[in-house]
Amino acid sequence: MAEVDETMKRLQNQKGVQGIIIVNAEGIPIKSTLDNASTVQYAGNIHQLLMKARGIVRDIDPQNDLTFLRIRSKKNEVMIAPDKDYFLIVIQNPTE
Amino acid sequence: MAEVEDTLKRIQGYNGVIGSIVVNAEGIPIRTTLDNSTTVQYVGLLHQLTMKARSTIRDIDPQNDLTFLRIRSKKHEIMVAPDKEFLMIVIQSPTE
Numbered sequence: 001m002a003e004v005d006e007t008m009k010r011l012q013n014q015k016g017v018q019g020i021i022i023v024n025a026e027g028i029p030i031k032s033t034l035d036n037a038s039t040v041q042y043a044g045n046i047h048q049l050l051m052k053a054r055g056i057v058r059d060i061d062p063q064n065d066l067t068f069l070r071i072r073s074k075k076n077e078v079m080i081a082p083d084k085d086y087f088l089i090v091i092q093n094p095t096e
Numbered sequence: 097m098a099e100v101e102d103t104l105k106r107i108q109g110y111n112g113v114i115g116s117i118v119v120n121a122e123g124i125p126i127r128t129t130l131d132n133s134t135t136v137q138y139v140g141l142l143h144q145l146t147m148k149a150r151s152t153i154r155d156i157d158p159q160n161d162l163t164f165l166r167i168r169s170k171k172h173e174i175m176v177a178p179d180k181e182f183l184m185i186v187i188q189s190p191t192e
Contacts, residue, residue: 045152052148056141057169064169072164073153 008033011090018076021089023047030086042078046089050080100127112189114172119143119183126182138174142185146178 004022011020012033019034019042027047032039054066069080072094081088100118107116108129115130115138123143128135150162165176168190177184 041156045155049145049148049152052145053167056145057167059141060137061171064171066167066169068166068168070164070166070168071149071153071162072166073160073162075157075160078153 004031014092016093016095017090018093019089019091023087023089025085034091042089042091046078046080047087050082050087054082104129107186110188114187114189116187117185119185121181130187138185138187142174142176143183146176146183150178 008020021029021039022031023029023043029039029043053069057064057066071078077092077094079090117125118127119139120126125135125139149165153160153162167174172189175186
């Protein structure tokens with residue numbers, strides 16, 4: 001657990017990082033550096049998008065699998081790293 | 097139009113680029129370097145995902161908008177650049 005906290009601290013200290021959320025397999029955020037409302041909003045929406053992206057990768061090639069997702073928007077960039085049991089969301093402002 | 101062709105040729109010429117597709121606002125591919133069935137498959141699936149990613153961004157912040165999407169999988173990376181009237185999809189094998 002300490003390792004998880006260390007990693008989160010390291011990510012949070014990177015320039016431009018606005019927030020980090022760790023979500024479990026059910027889509028429930030278990031750790032976050034954002035306020036509750038934002039966390040729940042990000043986790044819910046991104047969970048759905050992640051499932052869709054993974055489904056698309058598998059539809060195109062059943063032996064392939066999603067390893068990373070980057071959504072760049074005008075204001076920030078959302079990076080999603082899915083894993084077997086969890087997924088990590090990091091929101092950063094790349095222009096900083 | 098020549099500028100478009102040059103850009104497409106430049107992108108297709110990069111090391112590792114497997115294919116590039118330009119889609120119009122109706123979801124019809126107007127330029128592609130892949131075969132027809134693969135193109136149609138990618139366009140159909142990625143068009144949906146792009147819509148979902150865009151609405152996810154807008155749900156979180158109505159004044160924000162999607163500018164780029166990168167889907168990394170074990171075998172390759174799909175990059176989607178949405179625009180007002182078109183959608184550009186490039187598939188590359190980043191490990192090359």
